[in-house]
Amino acid sequence: MFLVPDPVVRFFHRMASPPHFYALTERLMPWLVVIFLLLAASGLYGGLYLAPPDYQQGDSYRIIYIHVPSAWMSLFIYVVMAIAGGIGLVWRIKLAEIVMISSASVGASFTFIALVTGSLWGKPMWGAWWVWDARLTSELILLFLYLGVIGLYGAMDDKRSASKAVAILALVGVVNIPIIHYSVEWWNTLHQGPTVTKMDKPSIHVTMLVPLLLMALAFKIYYLIALILRARIELLQRERNAQWVKTKAVEEGGL
Amino acid sequence: MKPARKQRLILIGLMVLGAGLATAFALKSFNDNLMYFFPPTDVVEGKAPKGTLFRLGGMVIKGSVERPDKGMMVRFKLTDFNKEVTVEYTGILPDLFREGQGIVAHGKLNPQGVFIAEEVLAKHDENYMPPEVKASLKKPEGTVSGQTQ
Numbered sequence: 001m002f003l004v005p006d007p008v009v010r011f012f013h014r015m016a017s018p019p020h021f022y023a024l025t026e027r028l029m030p031w032l033v034v035i036f037l038l039l040a041a042s043g044l045y046g047g048l049y050l051a052p053p054d055y056q057q058g059d060s061y062r063i064i065y066i067h068v069p070s071a072w073m074s075l076f077i078y079v080v081m082a083i084a085g086g087i088g089l090v091w092r093i094k095l096a097e098i099v100m101i102s103s104a105s106v107g108a109s110f111t112f113i114a115l116v117t118g119s120l121w122g123k124p125m126w127g128a129w130w131v132w133d134a135r136l137t138s139e140l141i142l143l144f145l146y147l148g149v150i151g152l153y154g155a156m157d158d159k160r161s162a163s164k165a166v167a168i169l170a171l172v173g174v175v176n177i178p179i180i181h182y183s184v185e186w187w188n189t190l191h192q193g194p195t196v197t198k199m200d201k202p203s204i205h206v207t208m209l210v211p212l213l214l215m216a217l218a219f220k221i222y223y224l225i226a227l228i229l230r231a232r233i234e235l236l237q238r239e240r241n242a243q244w245v246k247t248k249a250v251e252e253g254g255l
Numbered sequence: 256m257k258p259a260r261k262q263r264l265i266l267i268g269l270m271v272l273g274a275g276l277a278t279a280f281a282l283k284s285f286n287d288n289l290m291y292f293f294p295p296t297d298v299v300e301g302k303a304p305k306g307t308l309f310r311l312g313g314m315v316i317k318g319s320v321e322r323p324d325k326g327m328m329v330r331f332k333l334t335d336f337n338k339e340v341t342v343e344y345t346g347i348l349p350d351l352f353r354e355g356q357g358i359v360a361h362g363k364l365n366p367q368g369v370f371i372a373e374e375v376l377a378k379h380d381e382n383y384m385p386p387e388v389k390a391s392l393k394k395p396e397g398t399v400s401g402q403t404q
Contacts, residue, residue: 125349
């Protein structure tokens with residue numbers, strides 16, 4: 001290895017070892033669930049109860065506490081998925097492939113939620129359920145990319161070669177991510193411009209911003225929980241003939 | 256790094272770069288089609304299509320909204336802070352339609368240069384604040400959409 005200090009390399013080698021990952025995530029899970037519940041409860045209480053109504057939209061704007069974190073997660077998870085796919089391609093790390101494919105369905109769900117909540121808000125506010133502007137169209141393409149990843153992986157029996165094919169699809173699809181983010185700046189769209197993720201200070205009052213950020217954090221933790229649950233199952237399936245899985249099964253009395 | 260891994264890393268890098276470049280060129284050539292609406296300046300300068308439907312986006316000028324025959328027909332002026340276009344629309348306006356707000360209208364120009372809209376959509380801006388804060392702002396024009404200047 002070059003440029004990377006030895007302890008870091010050792011950490012990654014240990015993390016990439018399936019039995020170690022399995023044991024670590026088992027201990028981590030209760031903590032993650034508690035943090036998620038605290039964040040989600042405070043975010044929802046702040047967003048739905050404490051935050052004031054908007055000067056123009058009244059209470060309808062509160063859908064941003066679901067819509068915006070979902071849309072952020074749809075982009076974030078895609079990037080994680082593509083990077084994991086790239087690592088799997090280059091270093092042939094089994095766990096990276098598992099992280100990639102376990103992320104896909106979580107990301108697809110968040111994309112779907114973002115599209116549906118946006119549509120529900122669009123009808124009363126814009127006057128249309130759906131318009132083919134650059135932001136909405138590129139987000140819809142993102143959903144199709146996720147579905148393509150899931151479908152391609154399911155269509156191939158050899159999961160190691162399926163992972164390679166899926167990783168290439170995911171990496172090529174990355175070009176869509178900057179398009180989604182900058183679509184509202186590059187082109188005229190009906191969708192409004194960025195509120196929080198822009199260079200100058202956010203155009204949202206702080207009493208509304210704090211619950212939004214809490215919800216965004218809660219969604220991040222939720223992704224981690226869903227990812228770990230899915231990755232553990234995928235790992236057991238792939239490693240079903242490995243000694244550590246057999247030992248584990250005997251220990252827990254499953255066999 | 257092992258040579259095989261390095262080679263794979265470079266290959267992947269080139270693949271993503273190539274896909275990015277191809278997409279960039281494609282988007283560049285379809286740039287006009289990706290615009291959801293035309294600003295009033297394009298319409299006044301004759302760049303907008305004539306005789307066919309297109310979308311016109313801009314801010315409703317304060318004090319320009321009128322109902323000439325007290326009916327469903329509403330007439331208002333749209334601006335991009337450069338040129339103005341008069342719009343006529345018959346129908347129900349969305350909740351967010353108000354003076355000083357960005358909107359997108361779908362319709363076509365008549366021979367007099369008036370835009371006859373078949374559909375009006377409100378374009379929400381990216382500002383969120385409580386009503387008290389809005390009331391205390393000195394400049395009420397602070398809600399202008401960033402897209403239509």
